[in-house]
Amino acid sequence: LMNEFDKVTTLSPLTAKPSLSNEDIMRYSRQLLLPDLGVQGQLKLSQTSVLVVGCGGLGCPLAQYLAAAGIGRLGLLDYDEVELSNLHRQVLHGEENQGQAKALSAARSVKRLNSGVECIPYHLQLSPENALQLVQQYPQSCFPLGNYGKPLVSASALRMEGQLTVYNYHGGPCYRCLYPVPPPPETVTNCSDGGVLGVVPGIMGCLQALEVLKIASGQGTACGQHLLLFDAQNARFRSIRLRPKQPSCVVCGEIPSVTRLVDYEAFCGSAATDKCRKLNLLSKDQRITVQDYKSIIDSTGPHILLDVRPLVEVEICSLPSSLNIPLSSLEEKKSKDIQLLQEKISQVKQQMAVYVVCKLGNDSQKAVQLLEKMSGEEVDGITVKDISGGLMAWAKMIDPSFPRY
Numbered sequence: 005l006m007n008e009f010d011k012v013t014t015l016s017p018l019t020a021k022p023s024l025s026n027e028d029i030m031r032y033s034r035q036l037l038l039p040d041l042g043v044q045g046q047l048k049l050s051q052t053s054v055l056v057v058g059c060g061g062l063g064c065p066l067a068q069y070l071a072a073a074g075i076g077r078l079g080l081l082d083y084d085e086v087e088l089s090n091l092h093r094q095v096l097h098g099e100e101n102q103g104q105a106k107a108l109s110a111a112r113s114v115k116r117l118n119s120g121v122e123c124i125p126y127h128l129q130l131s132p133e134n135a136l137q138l139v140q141q142y143p144q145s146c147f148p149l150g151n152y153g154k155p156l157v158s159a160s161a162l163r164m165e166g167q168l169t170v171y172n173y174h175g176g177p178c179y180r181c182l183y184p185v186p187p188p189p190e191t192v193t194n195c196s197d198g199g200v201l202g203v204v205p206g207i208m209g210c211l212q213a214l215e216v217l218k219i220a221s222g223q224g225t226a227c228g229q230h231l232l233l234f235d236a237q238n239a240r241f242r243s244i245r246l247r248p249k250q251p252s253c254v255v256c257g258e259i260p261s262v263t264r265l266v267d268y269e270a271f272c273g274s275a276a277t278d279k280c281r282k283l284n285l286l287s288k289d290q291r292i293t294v295q296d297y298k299s300i301i302d303s304t305g306p307h308i309l310l311d312v313r314p315l316v317e318v319e320i321c322s323l324p325s326s327l328n329i330p331l332s333s334l335e336e337k338k339s340k341d342i343q344l345l346q347e348k349i350s351q352v353k354q355q356m357a358v359y360v361v362c363k364l365g366n367d368s369q370k371a372v373q374l375l376e377k378m379s380g381e382e383v384d385g386i387t388v389k390d391i392s393g394g395l396m397a398w399a400k401m402i403d404p405s406f407p408r409y
């Protein structure tokens with residue numbers, strides 16, 4: 005392992021192996037027997053360097069299978085540290101690695117599997133400043149950077165669905181050909197919001213490894229202009245044809261206008277390190293702190309605690325005597341839920357205070373706005389306030405025994 009794993013250093017070119025050693029022959033014997041791979045394919049793998057961007061749910065199985073198959077050099081990049089909630093899907097890390105840099109933890113794990121693979125951990129965030137220098141050193145890179153003449157094997161997984169595409173492969177489209185404009189940042193969901201069954205990114209990461217191994221060993225890929233969709237719920241795969249390389253593409257087209265790297269975070273309006281975007285939708289007098297709420301409980305002031313999280317989250321944990329109406333029901337104005345709220349309000353008529361809570365304090369603000377718009381009709385004349393920072397702030401500041409997730 006390199007010591008300076010928080011820097012991009014210049015790597016010496018991989019030395020080409022003239023032949024396989026007896027140990028190599030034994031270790032790789034089961035794949036050497038494949039006519040599609042063979043000795044020539046194996047030697048090509050040993051001369052290939054791959055940069056894996058993100059040592060998370062996809063990157064872990066990807067790096068694991070590339071290392072096992074005998075890839076020559078593996079760059080492992082991640083700015084983050086291992087957390088307990090990562091372990092169900094980020095299978096290169098163990099309990100004892102909590103708090104350690106993921107890049108380093110992954111590299112150690114990969115080394116244990118195959119000491120013949122040169123592993124280079126990078127504990128840093130991929131950015132326009134370092135990306136080009138990094139990518140230039142790796143023929144196969146797994147992230148979207150337009151057309152740098154290198155195939156990009158890209159995958160994603162969320163909830164019970166996965167996707168995979170290969171960009172920049174043999175005249176196929178680049179990332180920008182297919183996605184000329186980024187999606188609005190608020191429409192992007194991550195695993196900590198949407199949830200994911202660990203094996204789904206596991207499967208997608210393995211598929212990425214498969215495509216990388218086929219490309220590296222000279223067999224090529226059939227995913228160059230195709231999007232592979234995995235429906236984990238129904239155990240089905242589908243492949244859809246994508247549009248070809250666009251002559252008008254700003255990156256790889258006939259007259260490219262993007263000639264240097266774009267600040268992707270500015271372009272997309274959200275940062276890679278944003279684990280949760282903190283919304284600020286309300287005025288100061290529409291919000292209370294968790295400490296304020298604690299004193300309200302202690303003084304046994306009559307009020308309603310409205311928890312607007314989805315039911316699955318309420319089942320994980322909740323504060324006693326909270327009323328659960330998910331934000332989605334409020335948005336759809338589901339009449340039976342609103343009725344329930346009205347009934348509750350009529351019970352505490354003398355002090356119609358409703359405190360709204362969610363996990364982190366974003367959805368609760370949206371709910372306060374919604375309820376205020378509603379008052380005058382369904383929920384007349386009540387005070388609605390948001391509990392800032394939500395239940396995770398409650399767990400942190402007030403009750404350390406409250407579960408965090």
Ligand SMILES: Nc1ncnc2c1ncn2[C@@H]1O[C@H](COP(=O)(O)OP(=O)(O)OP(=O)(O)O)[C@@H](O)[C@H]1O
Nearest residue numbers: 058059060061082083084128129130194195196276
């Ligand atoms: N620009 C970047 N540079 C370096 N690493 C990145 C970058 N963007 C994402 N990552 C890393 O990629 C990995 C993605 O993993 P995965 O999708 O499983 O986790 P996640 O959705 O970020 O997880 P959670 O929110 O549950 O912690 C993470 O470890 C993250 O730190």
Ligand SMILES: [Zn+2]
Nearest residue numbers: 178181253256
């Ligand atoms: Zn393009």
